[in-house]
Amino acid sequence: MxxxxxxxxxxxxxxxxxxxxxxxxxxxxxxxxxxxxxxxxxxxxxxxxxxxxxxxxxxxxxxxxxxxxxxxxxxxxxxxxxxxxxxxRNEGITLDDDLRLRIQAGTEWDAVVAYAVEHGLGGIEALSGIPGSAGATPVQNVGAYGSEIADVLTRVRLWNRETGVDEWVPAESLDLAYRYSNLKFTRRAVVLEIELQLQDTDLSIPLRHLGGERVPLAKARESVLETRRAKGMVLDAADYDTWSAGSFFTNPVVPSAVADEIEAEVGEERMPRFPAGDGQEKLSAAWLIERAGCHRGFPGEDAPARLSTKHTLALTNRGQARAADIADLARRVQDQVRGAFGVELHPEPVWVGL
Missing domain, CATH: 3.30.43.10 (Uridine Diphospho-n-acetylenolpyruvylglucosamine Reductase, domain 2)
Structure with missing residues (x-):
């Protein structure tokens, strides 16, 4: 107790x-x-x-x-x-002469991106609009539109719960990978601060949703926010489509042969598939969900938890949902994708007590 x-x-x-x-x-x-x-x-x-x-x-x-x-x-x-x-709830951003940002873990992440763009610092503009705090970004190596925190993260200040030491550790020690670090799903440490190395630049990184184009930082940020809003991925208290945990499932990585089988079975050209190394490919979880019969708004208007009407990768609370409703919907979507394609979808959010 x-x-x-x-x-x-x-x-x-x-x-x-x-x-x-x-x-x-x-x-x-x-x-x-x-x-x-x-x-x-x-x-x-x-x-x-x-x-x-x-x-x-x-x-x-x-x-x-x-x-x-x-x-x-x-x-x-x-x-x-x-x-x-x-x-x-520890908040604050400091910038040194070498264009390194030190950010307290409780600082709102989107405020960090806004600060960087306002100061002409590039590297994280594609991560605009992602909800949550700065301290969470290295834990799951957040990413969007061809960018991820691993690209700019230099070190992290941790409270090591196993050794009782307050320490800065290099980013390389976190085993950062797609939506993963060795902090995720463990209790070994708590993030206290993070440090990012940004660049003095007028132009953004190449943006995937703009076909790899580089645009002015402010334009890049607004473009990303506009794209996320269209998918219900920017929080709005008045819009149930945004009462979500963002992308609920990670994009699955499968052998290329499995990707070939799925593409042939669905019979569509240009199935989203991206090289993931070692004969593996990353597929689009949203694409699989839709092709498995889980449409936007699934399972229907009377359900307290539904897929977003804007983006099938978001599971949403329609105002009266309980945690069990969200969990049941997640399992139902997983079952349909598994049944249709033999692919297992893995949730991004941490489940507590479920």
């Missing part, structure tokens, strides 16, 4: 902790899917030192915990949960 009160705690590094007695927020209010129950206790940390100190204290006490940043990659069970929520 979690040993704690039901209030929100503001932590301080050192021997004293100041308690602010308010009701612990539900995960429905902390996540972009807007589902989830209530933690036994919550701790809001506004500095890297507070964050490390709080996690260390809870670990020493044997208290199960969940670190929550922007909540854009979490699917949390309903009801009362026997864990503590550690809310990452």
């Amino acid at each position: 979690v040993d704690g009160h039901s209030g929100l705690t503001t932590c301080s590094h050192g021997s004293q902790t100041t308690v602010v007695h308010v009701t612990a927020p539900s995960f429905a209010s902390l996540t972009t899917l807007r589902v989830g129950g209530t933690p036994a206790a919550a701790y809001e940390c506004t500095s890297a030192e507070q964050l490390a100190d709080t996690v260390a204290r809870l670990d020493r006490a044997g208290t199960p915990l969940l670190v929550v940043g922007g909540g854009s990659n979490l699917l949390v069970a309903d009801g009362e949960l026997d864990l503590a929520a550690v809310l990452v």
Whole structure:
């Protein structure tokens, strides 16, 4: 059992902790899917030192915990949960003379992209509009439109929960790959800060959705935001199509022979398929979902959880969904794709208590 009160705690590094007695927020209010129950206790940390100190204290006490940043990659069970929520609220961006950005983990990610574009710094403009906090970006190596955080990440400041050490580690030590790092799905460390190496430039990186074209940074950012809005991938409280965790499934990587079989079976030219090395190819999860019979808005207007009406890769809460509804929809989509093509889709969000 979690040993704690039901209030929100503001932590301080050192021997004293100041308690602010308010009701612990539900995960429905902390996540972009807007589902989830209530933690036994919550701790809001506004500095890297507070964050490390709080996690260390809870670990020493044997208290199960969940670190929550922007909540854009979490699917949390309903009801009362026997864990503590550690809310990452340390914010701030600093720029050095070598064009390196140091970013506190709790900083809103899109604010980081906006800052870079405003200062004429290129490298992350294609990652505009991605919800969540900066600290989450290296954990799953976020990416979009031909760019990913691994392209610019130089090092990460971690609280190592196994050794009890606050340390900066090089990006190379994280085994960054497609939507993966060795931090993902583990409890070994918590991200406190990240560092990015950007470039002084007027033009963007080549943008995949513009056919590889390079455009002015501000135009690139607006183009990416416009594309994401059209897919319901930019959060809007008034639009249920955006009550999601973004792309719910990763694009599957399969042997080239399997890709050939699927393309022949569907009988369409130009099936989305991209080389992934070692005789493997990456397929489009959205394309597979649609061809497996899961249309936009699936399974229908009466369902509390549905595929977005704008983009089949987003599972959405239509205002009254529970966590179990989202999970059931995810399994149903997986079953149909598996049955149609023999391909397993893997969720991107972390499932908690489900």
